Amino acid sequence: MATVESHGLAPVQTLFDVIEARLPSRLELFSKLTKEFSDVTLHNMTVGNVMGGMRGLPCILWEVSGTDKAGITYHGKSLRELQEVLPKWRGSDQTSPEAMIWYLYSGSIPNRAELEQFAADLAARAEVPAEVEEFCDSLSPDISSTAQLIMCLTVWANHSKFSDALMSGAPRNKLWRYALEDALDSHVGTPLISARIYANKYRDGRDRTAPLNPLGDIAENFAIRMGRKGDTDFTELIRMYWSLHMDHGANVSAHTMRLSSSAWTDPYLTLASGLISGTGVLHAGAIMQALRYNQAMVAAIGPEPSPEAVETYICRTLEKGHVVPGYGHALLRSADPRLEPITRFINTRPITDSGSSEQGKMLRLIAHNSTIVPDILRRHVPRMKSTAPNVDSLSGCLMYAHGLDIDFILLVMGCSRGMGFMAQYVWDRALGLPIERPLSVTMDQIMAKL
Numbered sequence: 001m002a003t004v005e006s007h008g009l010a011p012v013q014t015l016f017d018v019i020e021a022r023l024p025s026r027l028e029l030f031s032k033l034t035k036e037f038s039d040v041t042l043h044n045m046t047v048g049n050v051m052g053g054m055r056g057l058p059c060i061l062w063e064v065s066g067t068d069k070a071g072i073t074y075h076g077k078s079l080r081e082l083q084e085v086l087p088k089w090r091g092s093d094q095t096s097p098e099a100m101i102w103y104l105y106s107g108s109i110p111n112r113a114e115l116e117q118f119a120a121d122l123a124a125r126a127e128v129p130a131e132v133e134e135f136c137d138s139l140s141p142d143i144s145s146t147a148q149l150i151m152c153l154t155v156w157a158n159h160s161k162f163s164d165a166l167m168s169g170a171p172r173n174k175l176w177r178y179a180l181e182d183a184l185d186s187h188v189g190t191p192l193i194s195a196r197i198y199a200n201k202y203r204d205g206r207d208r209t210a211p212l213n214p215l216g217d218i219a220e221n222f223a224i225r226m227g228r229k230g231d232t233d234f235t236e237l238i239r240m241y242w243s244l245h246m247d248h249g250a251n252v253s254a255h256t257m258r259l260s261s262s263a264w265t266d267p268y269l270t271l272a273s274g275l276i277s278g279t280g281v282l283h284a285g286a287i288m289q290a291l292r293y294n295q296a297m298v299a300a301i302g303p304e305p306s307p308e309a310v311e312t313y314i315c316r317t318l319e320k321g322h323v324v325p326g327y328g329h330a331l332l333r334s335a336d337p338r339l340e341p342i343t344r345f346i347n348t349r350p351i352t353d354s355g356s357s358e359q360g361k362m363l364r365l366i367a368h369n370s371t372i373v374p375d376i377l378r379r380h381v382p383r384m385k386s387t388a389p390n391v392d393s394l395s396g397c398l399m400y401a402h403g404l405d406i407d408f409i410l411l412v413m414g415c416s417r418g419m420g421f422m423a424q425y426v427w428d429r430a431l432g433l434p435i436e437r438p439l440s441v442t443m444d445q446i447m448a449k450l
């Protein structure tokens, strides 16, 4: 894709141009770290690190974001800073997902012309291979939405430009360009096939071929295929949600994708691997689990229960050895920064019937619980490192309140996580990262070293 001329003004850079321009300095840094500092100790690894799931080991090289106890920064900027500086889509109050995608790839804020041109490029890619659509339509509605997307991605892999390039002997230092082609196709295609899964599962196939708006953004076209054309609240919800959830450092799904990617697995199958690990209820699957938990709690003790009733309910969960979904975090040690924009969204765009509907009652319960549950958990699970609510305490419920079925909510998250990870995938190839090959160690081997 070449640089686009912009009506006599300075040429508008494409994402290919921007990455190409950034690459030499990043390769130079990569080479410096590899050659000059290879023997410098970064961290003393302890038995506790090994026994505790590699917790706290700064050992996953990531280009698009960095994590530490204070949270996550994307090319050095916090989510809050990014929300202030990234452009919004025409008529939208939310950070544009396309702007976030651009930023993750490039570390630079797109100007208006770049954003428009980038969105147009993505819109021009809004075509899922017929083989994938036919396969999707053949799937039983009994299969979960996430499993359907995972299966569709495995068929999509037949159309990977990265794989074609690999098979036809493309030079190693050019592989990132083919990966970027697949990645850009997937940014727009994954939401479209997800909407098709939704149409097949919940809407008798309606709107699965509805005409898209070639001048729209991914969220608007997703809404069209979800049968929500013109539904501004829904489209804004998707923009907000996707821009918040794209990348979260090397968490379980991202780490899985990195491992797959390190063996040069194609982008589609890599994405499928991340979605599989994302279903775990301790990780992204908590988004559905927290929603179910809140539903059950409202049914059992009502939307505005006394603190004592909440405590009794939570103690029953803990007595069974279960976790309370929506609380705690493997990394963050204070309130999840993503909760702030989500709460703002709820306040500025309240759902209808919020007083009497099941969804309204749940949102009230969540707001109520977020003030009392951290203390309950602190007293009953003192070993929890953070008892603050995490993003999953609220986000599934909000999507449910906007009419999405529980089963589909994880897919909305999967779409955005895939967008973020693909930026990392392209940089994995651009930097020429090696295959991951840590050593495994048995408890007996550890004992023998002590």
Ligand SMILES: CC(C)(COP(=O)(O)OP(=O)(O)OC[C@H]1O[C@@H](n2cnc3c(N)ncnc32)[C@H](O)[C@@H]1OP(=O)(O)O)[C@@H](O)C(=O)NCCC(=O)NCCS
Residues within 6 Å of the ligand: 281, 282, 283, 284, 286, 322, 323, 324, 325, 326, 327, 328, 329, 330, 331, 381, 383, 384, 385, 386, 390, 391, 392
């Ligand atoms: C996210 C999570 C997996 C992090 O786990 P972690 O890094 O082990 O967290 P901690 O170190 O604080 O955990 C210490 C202990 O408290 C427990 N704990 C943590 N969060 C808990 C919760 N929400 N409810 C009950 N117990 C919890 C852990 O299971 C662990 O118990 P163990 O010592 O018996 O293994 C955990 O907080 C959790 O399971 N939360 C609920 C699920 C959820 O909302 N996930 C989405 C995260 S965005």
